[in-house]
Amino acid sequence: MKRIMLTVAYDGTAYCGWQWQPNGVTVEEILNRELSRLLREDIHVRGTSRTDSGVHALGNLCIFDTETRIPPEKICYALNQSLPDDIVVQDSCQVPRNFHPRKCSTIKTYEYTVWNQRFPNPLERRYAYSYYMKVDVEKMREAARWLVGEHDFKSFCSKRTEVETTVRRILSLDIRQEGCKIIFRIRGTGFLYNMVRIIVGTLLEVGRGMYPPEQVKTILQACDRAKAGPKVPPEGLCLMEIALQEDPWKYAEENERLDQAIETREEEPV
């Protein structure tokens, strides 16, 4: 038995998010189905970031355990043959048996893309939020500075959440313009439910002049969802990367040796 980690990219348009749901197809469900077919085992992947319905990813991570003899780095090639074209596994590798990226220290990078022109761009409609109102990017950058660092983000979190603490750390929040696109790039060690989309919705309200940049400080302090801006739609959001802050093998050298010993025995001809 070995543990495999996959780096998964998907167009979330057709999916009810990552996690299995009774109504609607999810990315997790498709991966379980195709991995089980490929490896002829009952496979259950465990994801790292449970992206919401309609949200995209270029680098979500998940793990699963398998008895397969397909070399770990070849699994992505085999799996991509049978996956629908809106899910593509970018990488597969072996990790220690006791490793789970959700328990490990990570930095997540999200990008939210806004198409800022009077009419939508049909080539961007699936991956950008079309927002026609004029915005002042410099004011949004000024407002964004209040959000960087460790804060209680209760005002920027959907009420449905059930977490112990709403304190999170944003490492950076950069806003860049590329033609008619405005791209919000947010890096942090963890995010609350809908946090990125509420932050972007609030910054856009600053951008169009509904309130001054420093109002964001007041919104943070209020710890009240009603004070922040609206949640922008999912199509603009993409989980770009989950960067592991420690080498999976570092804390598991003992396990690795154990695993390899077992594998060597298994691969001897019987």
Add this chain to the structure above:
Amino acid sequence: MKRIMLTVAYDGTAYCGWQWQPNGVTVEEILNRELSRLLREDIHVRGTSRTDSGVHALGNLCIFDTETRIPPEKICYALNQSLPDDIVVQDSCQVPRNFHPRKCSTIKTYEYTVWNQRFPNPLERRYAYSYYMKVDVEKMREAARWLVGEHDFKSFCSKRTEVETTVRRILSLDIRQEGCKIIFRIRGTGFLYNMVRIIVGTLLEVGRGMYPPEQVKTILQACDRAKAGPKVPPEGLCLMEIALQEDPWKYAEENERLDQAIETREEEPV
């Protein structure tokens, strides 16, 4: 009666190209249907660039004649309400009654996007050609230089074409890299059938080292389609812009005065 020009953007994925066809839905057909409904007249648009099946556009131009009293610049707003979300009219304006962009001097800009990594990117799959082989961009740039200027592009034209001359002028052919994307930007006064896609297919063969950059000169001189590279698929191609080289009104001032006189009379209360 006045003549209106539309700037049309579309995601070509779902369409059998621009021009009306017996089998399959085309962009022209959808525009005719929705314009006829909106203006309560039988409208027939005339396009400028007949993009092929699956090819995209951000700035195709078309004209039509109408008796409508909707102000020309408001037609795009009204029309976008009923168009499917993969066709968006970016602009509408009045042009002289005798004006047709196909008869006027224009510069067309096409971009062809290649996703150059071992696996496709699901967020680019509709708008980029996924090509996993390593390519040398500098060699492609060197090869591209042979194509700029006025040449007989018979080698770079699908045999199905029926044109008087295969001589065309390429004004510029730039290749830029943006992360894993390679974008070919080609500007010219006119293009032959499949010309951009055969040029890109040939440059990619140079890029992967199948023949040296200067071979492109030999291919041009051969005037033989069989000597050039393959035609790359349509999803990577986008008609970015058709730039009119003359002011539509300049050569039609007489018509304009005539039109306005007629309209003024029509709009008097009866």
